[in-house]
Amino acid sequence: MEYVVQQALNALSIGGEYALLALGLAIVFSVMGLVNFAHGEFITISGYTMYALFIFAAPTSAWGLLPIGILASITAAVVFERLAFRPIRNAPATTGLLTAFGLSIIVKNFFVTVVATRSKAVPTPEFFTEMITIGTINIQVLQILEGAVTGVALMLLLILLRHTNIGLAMRAASTDFNTVRLMGIRANQVVLAAFAISGFLAGLAAIFIIARRGAADPFMGFAPVLKAFVAAVLGGFGSLAGAVVGGFALGIAEVVFQVVLPESIAGYRDAFVFLFVGGLLILRPQGIFGQSAQFGDKEG
Amino acid sequence: MLSVDLLSVSYGAIRAVREVSLRVEEGEIVALLGPNGAGKTSLISAVIGLVPVASGKVMLGDVDITRKKPEDIVRLGVTMTPEGRHIFGDLTVDENLRLGAAVRKDKAGVKKDLDELLAMFPILQERYNSRAQTLSGGEQQQLAIVRAMMSRPKLLMLDEPSLGLAPQLVEQIFQLISTLRDRGVTLLVVEQNAHEALLFADRAYVLSTGQIRFEGAAGELAGSEDLMAHYLGIGAETGAPDAADAAKV
Amino acid sequence: MRPYLRSLAGGAALAALPIIIGVLIMLFASGSQVRVTNIFFINLIVVLGLQVTMGNSNVANLGHISFMGIGAYVAGILAIPIAIKSTILPDAPFGLSVVEYGPFAATLVAVAVTTAIAFVTGLVITRQSGIAATIVTLAWLVIVHVVFVNWMDLTRGPRALYGIPLSTNIVWLMFIAAAVVIAARVFRDSKSGVQLRASSEDLHAAAAMGVNVRWLRLWAWVFSGAIIGLGGVMYAFLIGSMSPKSFYFETTFLTLAMLILGGMRSVSGAVIGAIMVTVGFEFMRFIEGAPEILGVQLPQIFGLTGFFLGGTIVVVLALRPDGLVGNEELDEMIERRIARRRMRARVAADG
Ligand SMILES: Nc1ncnc2c1ncn2[C@@H]1O[C@H](COP(=O)(O)OP(=O)(O)OP(=O)(O)O)[C@@H](O)[C@H]1O
Ligand SMILES: [Mg+2]
Numbered sequence: 073m074e075y076v077v078q079q080a081l082n083a084l085s086i087g088g089e090y091a092l093l094a095l096g097l098a099i100v101f102s103v104m105g106l107v108n109f110a111h112g113e114f115i116t117i118s119g120y121t122m123y124a125l126f127i128f129a130a131p132t133s134a135w136g137l138l139p140i141g142i143l144a145s146i147t148a149a150v151v152f153e154r155l156a157f158r159p160i161r162n163a164p165a166t167t168g169l170l171t172a173f174g175l176s177i178i179v180k181n182f183f184v185t186v187v188a189t190r191s192k193a194v195p196t197p198e199f200f201t202e203m204i205t206i207g208t209i210n211i212q213v214l215q216i217l218e219g220a221v222t223g224v225a226l227m228l229l230l231i232l233l234r235h236t237n238i239g240l241a242m243r244a245a246s247t248d249f250n251t252v253r254l255m256g257i258r259a260n261q262v263v264l265a266a267f268a269i270s271g272f273l274a275g276l277a278a279i280f281i282i283a284r285r286g287a288a289d290p291f292m293g294f295a296p297v298l299k300a301f302v303a304a305v306l307g308g309f310g311s312l313a314g315a316v317v318g319g320f321a322l323g324i325a326e327v328v329f330q331v332v333l334p335e336s337i338a339g340y341r342d343a344f345v346f347l348f349v350g351g352l353l354i355l356r357p358q359g360i361f362g363q364s365a366q367f368g369d370k371e372g
Numbered sequence: 373m374l375s376v377d378l379l380s381v382s383y384g385a386i387r388a389v390r391e392v393s394l395r396v397e398e399g400e401i402v403a404l405l406g407p408n409g410a411g412k413t414s415l416i417s418a419v420i421g422l423v424p425v426a427s428g429k430v431m432l433g434d435v436d437i438t439r440k441k442p443e444d445i446v447r448l449g450v451t452m453t454p455e456g457r458h459i460f461g462d463l464t465v466d467e468n469l470r471l472g473a474a475v476r477k478d479k480a481g482v483k484k485d486l487d488e489l490l491a492m493f494p495i496l497q498e499r500y501n502s503r504a505q506t507l508s509g510g511e512q513q514q515l516a517i518v519r520a521m522m523s524r525p526k527l528l529m530l531d532e533p534s535l536g537l538a539p540q541l542v543e544q545i546f547q548l549i550s551t552l553r554d555r556g557v558t559l560l561v562v563e564q565n566a567h568e569a570l571l572f573a574d575r576a577y578v579l580s581t582g583q584i585r586f587e588g589a590a591g592e593l594a595g596s597e598d599l600m601a602h603y604l605g606i607g608a609e610t611g612a613p614d615a616a617d618a619a620k621v
Numbered sequence: 622m623r624p625y626l627r628s629l630a631g632g633a634a635l636a637a638l639p640i641i642i643g644v645l646i647m648l649f650a651s652g653s654q655v656r657v658t659n660i661f662f663i664n665l666i667v668v669l670g671l672q673v674t675m676g677n678s679n680v681a682n683l684g685h686i687s688f689m690g691i692g693a694y695v696a697g698i699l700a701i702p703i704a705i706k707s708t709i710l711p712d713a714p715f716g717l718s719v720v721e722y723g724p725f726a727a728t729l730v731a732v733a734v735t736t737a738i739a740f741v742t743g744l745v746i747t748r749q750s751g752i753a754a755t756i757v758t759l760a761w762l763v764i765v766h767v768v769f770v771n772w773m774d775l776t777r778g779p780r781a782l783y784g785i786p787l788s789t790n791i792v793w794l795m796f797i798a799a800a801v802v803i804a805a806r807v808f809r810d811s812k813s814g815v816q817l818r819a820s821s822e823d824l825h826a827a828a829a830m831g832v833n834v835r836w837l838r839l840w841a842w843v844f845s846g847a848i849i850g851l852g853g854v855m856y857a858f859l860i861g862s863m864s865p866k867s868f869y870f871e872t873t874f875l876t877l878a879m880l881i882l883g884g885m886r887s888v889s890g891a892v893i894g895a896i897m898v899t900v901g902f903e904f905m906r907f908i909e910g911a912p913e914i915l916g917v918q919l920p921q922i923f924g925l926t927g928f929f930l931g932g933t934i935v936v937v938l939a940l941r942p943d944g945l946v947g948n949e950e951l952d953e954m955i956e957r958r959i960a961r962r963r964m965r966a967r968v969a970a971d972g
Contacts, residue, residue: 101752107752107755107756156935156939159939160938160939160942163938163942164679164942165751165752166679166680166681166751166755167938167942169681169752169755170681170877170881170934170938171934171935171938171939173681173683173877173934174878174881174930174931174932174933174934174935174938175931175935176931177874177927177928177930177931177934178927178928178931178932178935179931180924180927180931181924181925181926181927181928181931182924182928183924184923184924184927185922185923185924185925185928189923189924298759298760298763301756301759301760302756302760304756305749305753305756305757309752309753309756337771339767339770339771340767340768340771342763342764342767343763343764343767343768343771346760346761346763346764347764349760350745350757350760353745353748353749353753353757354744354745354748357748357749357750357753358750359753
């Protein structure tokens with residue numbers, strides 16, 4: 073029983089992390105058709121900003137690093153949009169995707185060049201690693217926080233998308249950007265908002281990722297974002313609800329494989345997870361929430 | 373209010389609009405007629421900034437709006453309903469209308485306009501919380517027009533508001549257009565339904581293969597079988613010469 | 622000229638380029654330059670394979686290096702002499718520890734295995750629309766990498782697999798690269814290639830014309846897998862050793878940058894891009910190694926080559942999204958230019 077609850081919580085917190093990242097990818101994609109392969113770099117930049125702050129400002133408490141980490145991720149998202157993605161905004165999807173890919177190579181190598189290839193320790197509040205005992209079950213604070221923060225973030229996002237003009241505009245832009253502009257809404261603002269939200273969600277995920285690894289390295293963003301991409305495809309690429317559901321589904325699949333795979337082939341977990349998703353996609357190529365009519369949409 | 377001067381629009385090698393000049397005075401309803409592919413949509417899209425202007429000038433009062441972005445032009449009091457009812461299908465009627473009023477700051481005024489317009493369109497009131505996708509074609513067209521009205525435009529350009537509607541609904545839409553004029557809106561209406569449009573319009577322009585072929589009082593055009601037949605292919609048995617030309621553009 | 626012959630001629634003209642480079646290097650260059658050229662030929666083969674899918678279907682493929690790895694590992698494992706295998710791969714499955722193939726047989730089997738795997742993965746990937754397909758290709762790269770790293774008995778895991786007899790050289794590589802140039806060009810101009818390119822511009826129209834886009838994409842994917850697998854085999858026979866890292870992101874970035882710089886829509890683009898990125902990359906590597914230039918000792922800068930590749934991709938896409946060469950093959954471009962000049966001359970003569 074304890075074991076089951078523990079693993080369920082595990083699935084929830086990992087799934088939450090993927091959902092946050094997948095949602096960021098989906099928002100940017102749905103608004104401007106960009107597949108942002110540089111999304112993982114938001115995490116990396118967040119990690120190194122916290123590291124830099126830790127080294128140079130030597131704060132007394134690690135709590136202070138957290139908002140800065142999130143802010144760094146948002147800033148990175150907005151700067152990427154302005155410098156790299158705006159010039160190719162109307163280009164075919166493949167161009168955007170490859171530009172993002174190139175950008176991600178640049179950022180990784182930037183950190184290799186100016187910092188190091190090896191990872192650098194980044195502290196997070198000790199509170200995160202404390203254990204809470206409920207009945208007979210021990211739970212790490214971090215896991216509870218992850219679930220809770222993901223929930224709150226999703227709720228806030230829902231409110232934003234339903235009840236603010238910019239949120240409505242983002243939803244509308246996913247099908248018809250030109251008509252959104254005819255409402256007098258600035259295209260740049262909609263795109264900027266999408267990137268800022270995507271950066272914010274990545275920043276939240278970054279905090280949890282860093283808390284778990286305790287360190288930053290140039291390639292730290294890749295693995296989680298690849299998972300998020302797979303989650304988004306599983307959910308139906310571009311669908312916001314799909315991103316969330318896909319994220320949690322992937323988290324669950326990962327934990328299940330972790331549990332059922334024998335020790336000797338545990339190293340293959342990610343391969344199994346991806347193959348599993350590949351199998352699902354054979355049955356339903358458009359993903360859980362995708363519409364099959366979209367085959368060919370928004371392609372270059 | 374709006375004056376277009378020697379405006380041209382090109383898509384690569386295709387010259388969709390060729391040195392067109394046109395004026396819309398305050399309080400007028402102006403009809404812009406012409407066969408398929410004449411360049412009507414291109415012309416008003418260029419006015420609102422959705423497609424680039426190749427050459428020429430567009431003035432709104434004494435403000436040059438030639439190469440402004442659509443969002444900025446809308447903020448100056450011009451708006452347009454795109455051809456083929458581009459309502460936001462995933463959003464509810466309510467959300468569509470809220471987006472329509474997105475640029476306005478006067479909350480009270482928005483509320484008042486909303487109530488008034490919904491009173492005029494009871495069906496939208498009824499379906500207020502439905503996804504716009506689920507509305508019928510005619511209802512969607514009404515929604516598109518009401519949504520445009522929510523920004524309280526001084527000049528409203530409608531691109532084929534009667535497209536795909538049953539005759540009875542066409543009637544209703546044109547009725548609505550004259551009501552809008554009574555509310556102080558100036559209108560530029562692109563239409564294929566020449567007869568109906570001319571009943572309500574003050575003046576008309578006929579566009580064909582990207583050029584103005586006629587301009588004058590609506591009555592003059594409507595009253596002349598010759599003109600109608602020649603430019604719009606209406607009433608003549610041989611069909612429309614210009615429409616055939618247009619196909620080759 | 623018949624279209625088939627025309628594209629064969631165009632391909633042959635382009636294939637002269639690697640031959641010329643190979644011959645010049647053999648005649649005049651130093652040992653290290655020969656090594657760089659050998660690697661260049663292998664990268665060229667891989668880039669051409671990538672062009673076959675990505676260039677014709679316009680769906681970005683980020684998993685192509687997996688096939689290079691599969692080709693290299695299969696050929697390597699088959700070709701390692703039994704004596705060496707008994708120490709480094711004593712527990713190899715399928716009785717492989719007592720198998721020793723010559724280079725030709727190993728090449729054949731490796732390419733066949735790669736092709737078969739490409740076919741199976743292609744069934745999944747070609748069911749996806751463009752963007753989802755790209756993500757699935759990336760996931761595929763990771764799957765293959767995970768298998769290389771974890772299947773200790775077969776691959777030695779993260780440690781190097783070595784002892785592969787060196788069975789290729791610049792002459793072989795040069796001719797294989799030239800042949801692949803021609804093959805890629807003929808594919809591009811073949812009925813399938815033309816239909817695939819048309820469908821990449823307008824999927825719905827192509828489907829309406831009765832073109833089975835999925836089948837075409839599958840065919841291109843499998844053909845591409847075979848070419849890249851061959852590139853991997855050549856890698857194994859050239860270097861004699863490998864580890865999973867050889868077939869992961871660095872090579873992916875490198876070959877992508879080559880294709881994008883030259884322009885993925887044409888085979889000429891792939892060739893030109895491969896040449897230019899190789900030159901640039903070697904230069905960056907030289908700088909990275911902290912050389913002394915004109916008496917000034919440069920500092921060691923890690924990551925410079927990565928910077929260069931990423932920068933190449935971003936800058937080219939922003940300024941010249943179709944790459945240096947663009948949509949047309951070089952020979953087509955030259956021909957059109959000549960035709961236009963002739964036309965102009967005729968008009969001038971008439972007037
Ligand atoms: N985005 C575009 N790219 C290329 N050509 C275009 C584009 N939009 C319109 N055209 C061409 O420009 C010409 C004018 O088109 P436009 O849509 O302005 O005509 P229209 O008068 O609105 O026709 P309709 O009554 O059918 O709506 C046509 O020949 C059309 O094919
Ligand atoms: Mg039109």
